[in-house]
Amino acid sequence: MMVYWSLALLLPLLVQSLPITEEDLPIDCEDVFRNGSAHNGVYTIYPVGQEVPMEVFCDMGCTDNENHQGHWTVIMRRMDGTVSFDRPYSQYIEGFGKKKGEYWLGLQNMHLLTWRTKYMLRVDVEDFEGAKVYALYETFYVESESDGYRLRLVDFDNGGAGDSLGHHNGQRFSTFDRDQDGWSWGHCNKDHRYGGFWFNGGRGGCMQANTNGRYQWKDHRSIDGSGVIWKGWTLNSLKAISMKVKRLSLDELTS
Known part of the structure; x- marks a missing residue:
């Protein structure tokens, strides 16, 4: 009887001491949801293993039945202008920022999150009147630092917002202290103080979208592109915008 009780007392300790395997770690918010966390909030994910944890905001879709079933990993969010996005390349x-508010996940984290498997991107935009639309891209990933964190997009699906990000597809990331926009006569960010982004210095101007511009307020018509911009929907600076990714399911990959 004494041996039985000793084993019963030790069993919980033995279970708790078992090592956590890589298979147990969530690589994104889809896994967080499958592990039993169904509410929006800040969680830790491990896209490349437990050596590189990432703290992210998970949009589980619990307040939006039209949000493609939720489980989105938020990689950028603007909502109230409390965080400055006018920052150097190293900080991008x-x-x-703060995961419960405005933040930028980081180019290196975006690369690590999207390089190993296929992700879709959703961009949610909102104006100061409360109108909301979105843009969906069936494939999204960010290249490595050696390639300037180049943006890759495929297969736009319009949710009312229009394809403003397509103009930036294939561009390297630029900031005021790192010019990679391909404009031989100027510097999109430094000349216009847009905030860091995948600017396109070729035809069509530097940008059709800028999620990272200086936050403006109601009725600000961004003629010079200095606000939080998504030109496919409006020329006014936006109240809120977010970029979030979700891993494609096996059915979506084979369709």
Whole structure:
């Protein structure tokens, strides 16, 4: 009887001491949801293993039945202008802001999250009148630092917002201290103080979208592109915008 009780007392300790395997770690918010967390909030994910944890905001879709079933990993969000996005290249690589509010996940984290498997991107935009639309891209990933964190997009699906990000497809990321926009006569960010983005210095102007511009307020018509911009829907600076990704299911990959 004494041996039985000793084993019963030790069993919980033995279970708790078992090592956590890589298979147990969530690589994104889809896994967080499958592990039993169904509410929007900040969670830790491990896209490349437990050595590189990432803290992200998970949009589980619990307040939006039209949100493609939720389970989105938010990689950028603007909502109230409390965080400055006018930052150097090094901070755009590392990430900044607060996960419960405005933040940028970081170019390196975006690369690590999207390079190993296929992700879709959803961009949600909202104006100061409360109108909301979105744009969906069936394939999204960010190249490595050696390629300037180049943006890759495929297969636009319009949710009312229009394809403003397509103009930036294939562009490297630029900031005021790192010019990679391909404009031989100027510098999109430094000349216009847009905030860091995948600017296109070729035909059509520097940008059709800029999620990272200086936050403006109601009725600000962004003629010079200095606000939070999505030109496919409106020329006014936006109240809120977010970029979020979700891993494609096996059915979606084979369709």
